[in-house]
Amino acid sequence: MDMNEIKEIFFQECEEQLAELESGLLKLNDGDRDPETVNAVFRAVHSIKGGAGAFGLDDLVSFAHVFETTLDCVRSNRLEPNQDVLKVMLRSADVLADLTNAARDGGGVDEARSRQLIKELEALANGELPQAAAESAPKTAPAGVAPAAPVVNEEGFQPVAFSFDDFGTGDEPTIEPSTYEIVFKPKSDLYSKGNDATLLLRDLSRLGEMSIHCDMDTLPPLDRMNPEQAYFSWKISLTTDKGEEAIRSVFEFAEWDCELDVALAGGTVGMDEDLPMQPVPFDLSILEDEAQAPAGEEDRAAASEGDPRNAAVAAAQTASNVLQMAQSTARVSTENARNSQSASAAQAAAQQAASAATPTIRVDLDRVDRLINLVGELVINQAMLSQSVIENDTNGTSSINMGLEELQQLTREIQDSVMAIRAQPVKPVFQRMSRIVREIADMTGKSVRLITEGENTEVDKTVIDKLAEPLTHMIRNAVDHGLETPEKRVAAGKSPEGTVRLTAKHRSGRIVIELADDGAGINREKVRQKAIDNDLIAADANLSDEEVDNLIFHAGFSTADKISDISGRGVGMDVVKRSIQALGGRINISSKPGQGSIFTMSLPLTLAVLDGMVVTVANQTLVVPLTAIVETLQPEASAIHSFGSSQRLISIRDSFCPLVDVGRILNFRGAQANPVEGVALLVESEGGGQRALMVDAIQGQRQVVIKSLEANYTHVPGIAAATILGDGRVALILDVDAIVAASRGQSLKPEMSLAAAG
Numbered sequence: 001m002d003m004n005e006i007k008e009i010f011f012q013e014c015e016e017q018l019a020e021l022e023s024g025l026l027k028l029n030d031g032d033r034d035p036e037t038v039n040a041v042f043r044a045v046h047s048i049k050g051g052a053g054a055f056g057l058d059d060l061v062s063f064a065h066v067f068e069t070t071l072d073c074v075r076s077n078r079l080e081p082n083q084d085v086l087k088v089m090l091r092s093a094d095v096l097a098d099l100t101n102a103a104r105d106g107g108g109v110d111e112a113r114s115r116q117l118i119k120e121l122e123a124l125a126n127g128e129l130p131q132a133a134a135e136s137a138p139k140t141a142p143a144g145v146a147p148a149a150p151v152v153n154e155e156g157f158q159p160v161a162f163s164f165d166d167f168g169t170g171d172e173p174t175i176e177p178s179t180y181e182i183v184f185k186p187k188s189d190l191y192s193k194g195n196d197a198t199l200l201l202r203d204l205s206r207l208g209e210m211s212i213h214c215d216m217d218t219l220p221p222l223d224r225m226n227p228e229q230a231y232f233s234w235k236i237s238l239t240t241d242k243g244e245e246a247i248r249s250v251f252e253f254a255e256w257d258c259e260l261d262v263a264l265a266g267g268t269v270g271m272d273e274d275l276p277m278q279p280v281p282f283d284l285s286i287l288e289d290e291a292q293a294p295a296g297e298e299d300r301a302a303a304s305e306g307d308p309r310n311a312a313v314a315a316a317q318t319a320s321n322v323l324q325m326a327q328s329t330a331r332v333s334t335e336n337a338r339n340s341q342s343a344s345a346a347q348a349a350a351q352q353a354a355s356a357a358t359p360t361i362r363v364d365l366d367r368v369d370r371l372i373n374l375v376g377e378l379v380i381n382q383a384m385l386s387q388s389v390i391e392n393d394t395n396g397t398s399s400i401n402m403g404l405e406e407l408q409q410l411t412r413e414i415q416d417s418v419m420a421i422r423a424q425p426v427k428p429v430f431q432r433m434s435r436i437v438r439e440i441a442d443m444t445g446k447s448v449r450l451i452t453e454g455e456n457t458e459v460d461k462t463v464i465d466k467l468a469e470p471l472t473h474m475i476r477n478a479v480d481h482g483l484e485t486p487e488k489r490v491a492a493g494k495s496p497e498g499t500v501r502l503t504a505k506h507r508s509g510r511i512v513i514e515l516a517d518d519g520a521g522i523n524r525e526k527v528r529q530k531a532i533d534n535d536l537i538a539a540d541a542n543l544s545d546e547e548v549d550n551l552i553f554h555a556g557f558s559t560a561d562k563i564s565d566i567s568g569r570g571v572g573m574d575v576v577k578r579s580i581q582a583l584g585g586r587i588n589i590s591s592k593p594g595q596g597s598i599f600t601m602s603l604p605l606t607l608a609v610l611d612g613m614v615v616t617v618a619n620q621t622l623v624v625p626l627t628a629i630v631e632t633l634q635p636e637a638s639a640i641h642s643f644g645s646s647q648r649l650i651s652i653r654d655s656f657c658p659l660v661d662v663g664r665i666l667n668f669r670g671a672q673a674n675p676v677e678g679v680a681l682l683v684e685s686e687g688g689g690q691r692a693l694m695v696d697a698i699q700g701q702r703q704v705v706i707k708s709l710e711a712n713y714t715h716v717p718g719i720a721a722a723t724i725l726g727d728g729r730v731a732l733i734l735d736v737d738a739i740v741a742a743s744r745g746q747s748l749k750p751e752m753s754l755a756a757a758g
Contacts, residue, residue, distance in 0.1 A: 010051045011104045012362065017044040020429055026092055026434060027519040038081075042071045046253075048096065050194045052103070060099045063114060067092050070121045079124060083296070087457070088120050094435050123714075131295050177208065177241040179265035185233035190257035192228065201234065203250045208240030320368035365461070368421055372608055375418045376705040379609070382411045383702070383726030389666055412703065419460070419606055427455035429467050433502060440479040446480055447486055447497040450551055459511045460606040466583055467513075468743045474515050474599055475500065477573060482519035492594065499669060510585075511605055512626055516598040522591040524548045530557065541675045545696050549589040553577040584720055586737050590704045592647075611682070612733065614699040614725070618668035622695070623723060628736040630682040630690065632698065635659075635675045646672070650692050651678060657682065659692045660743040662734070666718050681737050691740050703728075706733065718742065 024041035027034075049064035070089070073079035081089075098109045139332050151480035182204075204210060212234055219231045238247065247262050248255070363497055386404050392538045432453045441448040483489075490496050503514045524545060531537045531551045543551075551557060552573045585603035604610065604627075612623035613632075639651040640659070649656040659680065663669045673694065680692040704723035709716060709732075720735040 007055060009362075010055065010323060011100065014048055014051070014100050015428075017048050018093070018100065019428060020044045021093050021253075022090070022431055023435060025086060025090050028081050029083070029090070035075075035083075037076050038071070042068065042075050045071060048100070055081070055103075057099075057103045059114075060096075060103055063092075063096060063099055063118060066118050066121045066125075067096060070125045073125050079127070085124060085379055088117065090438060090633060092117050092121060092433075094438070097634070099436075114213050141561055161547060177239050178243075179237060179239045179246065180247060181263050182236040182247065183233070183259070184236060184251070184263045185255070185259040186230045187257050187259070188228055188230045190254050190444045192308050193254075193257060194255045195257065197232070197234075200250060200254060201236075204236065204238065204247065207242045207246055207250070210236060210238045212236050233259075233711075242708060246322050293590075372418055372422065375415050376608065378701065379411055379415055379705055380724050380726075382407055384728060387459070387726035419608060422461045422606070422608075423458040424461045424464050425456045425458050426464060426467070426511075429464055429471060430502055430504070432468060433471055436472055436475045437479060437500060440476055444480055445485065446479065448483060449497055449499050451501045452497060452503075453501070457504040457506060457511060459504075459603070460608070463511070463583055463606070466579060470579040470601070471502075471513075471515070473573065473576050475502075478515060478517040478519070478597070478599075482517040482521075484520050488520075492520075506604075506605075509601050513601045513603070514598055515601075516596060518596040521593040521595055521597055522549055522552070522589070523593075524712060527551055545591075546589070549591055552589075553587075572639060609703055610706060610733070611699055611701065611703050612723075614731065615679070615681070615695040616697045616699060617666070617695050618663040618673075620661070620663075620668055621699070621725065622730060623702075623731050624681060624683070624693070624695075625720075625733065625736060626701065628683045630684050632680065634681050635678070635680050635692075635694075637676050640675055648672075648675065650675070652682065652692070657690050657692050658743060659694055661694050662739060663694075664697075665739055683740070691743055693736075693739065704731070738749055 008330055012043055021041055021044040024037050024044070027037050028041070045064050045068045049061055049068055052060040052064060067089075070079070070092075074081050074085075079085065092643055095109070096113050099114070101107065102109050184197075184200075186195075190197070197597045201212065213234045213236075216231065221223070225231075240246070244262055248260075249261055251258065382404075386408065387398055389584065411536075434453075436449045437448050440446075477501050479498075483500070484492065484494075486496035489498065501514070501517045503516070505512055528537070528543070528548055528551070531554070532539050534557065535556075536551060536554055536557070537543065553576070554574060557574070577587060580601055580603070583603050585601055587599060587601045589597060589599055591597040611626040613626055613629060615622050615624055633652070635650055641649045641651065641656070643649050648659040650659045659675055661672045661675075664672050673696070675694050678694050678696050679698055681693055682690060682692050684690050702725075704725075706721045709722045710717060712722075716732075718735050718738045719732045720738075721733045723733060724729050725731050
């Protein structure tokens with residue numbers, strides 16, 4: 001594994017740590033005060049800092065160090081994580097992500113913003129209030145209570161509270177320095193978790209005067225040395241006035257990954273019997289030089305001495321450094337327990353959690369895509385083989401047929417398993433929206449809270465990758481246009497803090513994502529007037545509420561009064577609609593004035609396969625997605641009713657449903673077919689209600705492999721994609737939403753119809 005691969009692993013793990021960091025901060029922001037949540041946030045920043053240091057990413061290390069220091073104040077209960085503090089930390093998490101991306105991609109960051117946040121974090125670590133909180137603190141009073149006037153004495157001076165806590169009394173007892181004997185024996189886990197024995201010894205040396213002897217008796221020859229094994233141990237003599245607790249705090253993140261014993265000089269060091277020492281003097285200068293010297297410099301210096309033992313030391317340290325860089329972002333251990341009993345319990349819990357963790361591997365996405373394509377070809381060939389046997393063998397119980405049925409079942413299981421490999425939770429996309437909400441809220445001066453639900457809902461990675469753009473536009477629209485300012489919300493009897501809710505769930509073989517806000521809802525009069533001004537509709541057009549709401553999806557349409565950095569140019573919601581349609585999905589709106597709006601996106605779980613009903617229309621073979629079909633029925637003459645000059649309705653259980661001739665919509669035939677001679681498919685589309693699609697016949701239900709029509713030919717209105725059937729013929733997959741829209745008056749363009757394209 002070369003250095004570039006190790007670095008790529010580091011950045012991949014940084015993404016996981018950043019996601020955990022933001023998730024933990026949001027939990028704290030919601031009132032979670034679980035110490036483990038604080039520890040998880042601290043570990044995330046600590047791991048990023050450790051890995052960045054291994055690669056010499058100084059800007060990232062510097063910012064992470066200040067961030068880590070402030071988080072340590074929260075961890076030790078010296079800083080209360082209130083709303084103002086967490087606002088600073090959430091913005092710091094954003095900058096940390098920017099610095100990580102800049103280190104990976106070579107881009108730049110807003111240095112002024114970074115420096116400002118460093119100052120704010122340092123101020124928090126020093127016990128100072130954030131700037132916004134400090135400015136608002138004297139102006140704030142409980143609800144319903146007038147702020148108290150300042151007390152002024154007779155001379156006109158205003159008393160100021162003064163504390164003598166920071167001044168010494170002059171007769172404080174002096175703590176006499178004590179000498180401690182320390183035995184430190186790392187385990188291999190210490191290095192695999194991103195810790196470094198040299199750094200621990202350096203921190204220990206800062207507590208007082210120290211001498212070190214290194215035991216290297218277990219170091220094997222170079223040809224038998226395992227770079228993942230820990231061979232060295234140290235016996236340390238430290239004179240300090242800090243006490244034993246300060247010594248143990250140096251090793252608090254490594255105590256479970258090493259054998260450590262601390263005792264006053266003259267006492268018995270417990271591991272002496274198990275750790276016979278042949279002391280080798282340890283050069284303390286490397287502890288100070290380590291921070292400035294490039295990685296590996298001290299190793300080369302040791303090797304140049306000519307001493308075989310020094311050369312072995314250098315080789316071992318080099319191997320250890322490489323391993324640390326590969327795994328430097330792994331989580332460090334949980335915070336040191338306060339007593340031996342709690343430490344034992346925590347250690348047992350950590351070991352149990354580690355043993356229960358599911359092992360994972362990283363695989364290039366190209367390999368997975370290739371596997372999926374091959375499985376798709378396997379499905380097609382299996383269908384072709386089954387079709388050939390059916391056509392040439394009339395004995396339905398032959399062994400060949402039985403074998404083909406087993407092959408079909410196995411093929412389906414293989415396909416489902418392979419598709420599950422690409423299935424990913426939507427959580428990473430949802431977490432990215434938190435930052436968008438914070439940034440837009442700051443720009444608009446609004447107070448907004450994002451609530452996410454169903455983050456573990458899984459969907460194909462291709463769908464996830466293309467969700468970010470439409471969701472970003474929708475979030476910006478919800479915060480900028482949907483939510484009112486705090487003053488208007490209070491006047492309307494609402495909480496000054498607006499709520500945006502992002503939800504994901506599975507429904508009927510699809511994933512449904514809802515974005516809801518509790519704002520003012522869509523101002524339909526304003527939307528209608530804007531549409532008239534832009535010549536999108538006639539002034540006397542009679543539109544339903546749903547049709548008015550959907551006007552916002554037109555390109556160039558915007559209700560913003562002026563152009564700003566956020567909105568006003570009419571680019572956004574039209575992009576959302578095109579992106580969702582490109583994924584084979586649909587979107588609709590539900591809005592109530594004064595209560596808010598709900599945008600609902602329905603998307604396929606995968607863009608690779610689907611279950612469909614194979615039908616015949618005017619001698620053409622089509623596939624109708626099974627998720628859109630409610631039921632199938634054979635129309636009777638008494639159930640068919642004419643409506644207007646060319647419309648027909650079908651009576652289904654005392655209700656009427658429009659009857660749509662698919663062949664006529666797609667220009668397969670000029671005249672409408674007799675519905676009694678065909679089959680009606682009752683389908684349901686998002687926002688379009690139910691329609692009965694009339695086809696000539698049903699061939700059967702099959703799982704088909706989706707082939708993009710746009711990538712191989714061009715876009716054809718009314719057709720979503722194509723597939724290859726078992727007999728080798730190409731069948732077109734019907735776009736049910738487009739057909740339903742055409743039946744409502746939005747006719748397909750003749751020049752772009754299927755007949756014209758063919």
